[in-house]
Each structure stands twice: as structure tokens, then as C-alpha cells.
Amino acid sequence: MNALLVLLYVVFGYFLLAMTVGRLVRRYYRFPIPSFLTQVIDNPLRRRFLQDPEVIADRMMLEPGMTVVEVGPGKGSYTFAVARRVAPGTVYACDISDYVFERLRERVEREGIDNVEPRIDDAYNFSFMDDSVDRVFMIACLPEIPDPVRALRECFRVLRPGGLLCLCELFFDPDYPLRRIEKRWAGEAGFVLEKEFGGFLVYQLNFRKPI
Numbered sequence: 001m002n003a004l005l006v007l008l009y010v011v012f013g014y015f016l017l018a019m020t021v022g023r024l025v026r027r028y029y030r031f032p033i034p035s036f037l038t039q040v041i042d043n044p045l046r047r048r049f050l051q052d053p054e055v056i057a058d059r060m061m062l063e064p065g066m067t068v069v070e071v072g073p074g075k076g077s078y079t080f081a082v083a084r085r086v087a088p089g090t091v092y093a094c095d096i097s098d099y100v101f102e103r104l105r106e107r108v109e110r111e112g113i114d115n116v117e118p119r120i121d122d123a124y125n126f127s128f129m130d131d132s133v134d135r136v137f138m139i140a141c142l143p144e145i146p147d148p149v150r151a152l153r154e155c156f157r158v159l160r161p162g163g164l165l166c167l168c169e170l171f172f173d174p175d176y177p178l179r180r181i182e183k184r185w186a187g188e189a190g191f192v193l194e195k196e197f198g199g200f201l202v203y204q205l206n207f208r209k210p211i
Helices: 002-028 035-041 044-050 053-059 077-086 098-111 148-158 179-188
Strands: 067-071 090-095 116-120 133-139 159-170 192-198 202-208
Touching: 053 077, 053 159, 053 202, 067 077, 067 148, 077 090, 077 116, 077 133, 090 098, 098 116, 133 148, 148 159, 148 179, 159 179, 179 192, 179 202
Parallel strands: 067 090, 067 133, 090 116, 133 159
Antiparallel strands: 159 202, 192 202
């Protein structure tokens, strides 16, 4: 038993050290997380105990027929939870990575999901028209973007008046921002806070584009 406790302390210590180093590196060198790591980060423990896709989707106040944009879809766990709620509406899963796009496209085809459209798209210059989507959401993605306020202004542009921007962050992400920082970013982009959920380790913020 003592040996197990020692092992747990050692593993936890290395985890904290890795997190600290990761945060320092990411603070001074902002770059997207390598695509292959999305397969590791989006794991069953995270989805069950920390960021449950069904819970996050429920909080987004979705309705059938909506058009939704997701930025940084990873493996699609959150994409598909949203897609089930908006069918026959569409979820556009946008990423700058060819790797993420191809993996998600293959999964969509394999599982026969007809209302998810993977796209290679730029968060600074979306291919969507002004006032054309009902929801935009990002799961532990916004702080990876070098200029988050610029990206949020682009989200503001494509959202319909009254539409929601939904952001969810996880403390164990090396880029984790305090919620007050994310609120400030969204405010600078023109959004108004609608509702907030969670605590320090995991939180979700819903912002509305004023009518």
C-alpha cells in the first residue's frame, strides 16, 4: 500500500511538473496543439468526469434545424453530441489542420452522420456569411489561437443577432485561461455574457450577440 502511494505521488509530481513546463512554454510560444495530441486529450475519462459532451450540449440551448459552427472539433465527440440535437440542422466542424479534417471526415462517413460537415476553415476569416449561424462553440480551443479577440470578432460577425457563443475550458489544458480573462476577450469582441456554469477546474460560458 505504501509503495502504491509513493508511486501515485511520483506520478502526480511528474504531472504537475509537465503542466508547469507546458504552461511556461505555451505562454511565450503560442501555437496550436499538434494534431495527433487531439486523440490523447479527448479521452473517455475527460468526457465522463470533466467535460461531458451531453452536458455541454444541453447547456447550449440547441433546437432542431439550427446551424452551428464548431472551432477545433478534435475527434468529434462534442460535434456529434450537438449534431444529434440540431438535426436536421447542420454542424460545421472547422479546423486548420488537414489531419483533424481527414480523421473527422472518415468518422462521419463511417458512422453515417449526415448533418456534420468537416471543413478546413480559418477562425480569423470564416467562409460563412454575416449573420448566418445560430451557435458557435469551442471546447478548450480559444486560448490556442494567437489572437483570441480577433477570432471572437469573426464569431460575432457570422452569428445571427441573438445567437450564442459557447466556450468551455479545462484547467488541465496548458493554455487554460481564467474565466475573467475569457469574459474580457468576449466583451472586447462585442458579446454579452448570458450564463456561466462550472467551477475553477472546468467552466462553460455562454455569450449572446446583442439583437
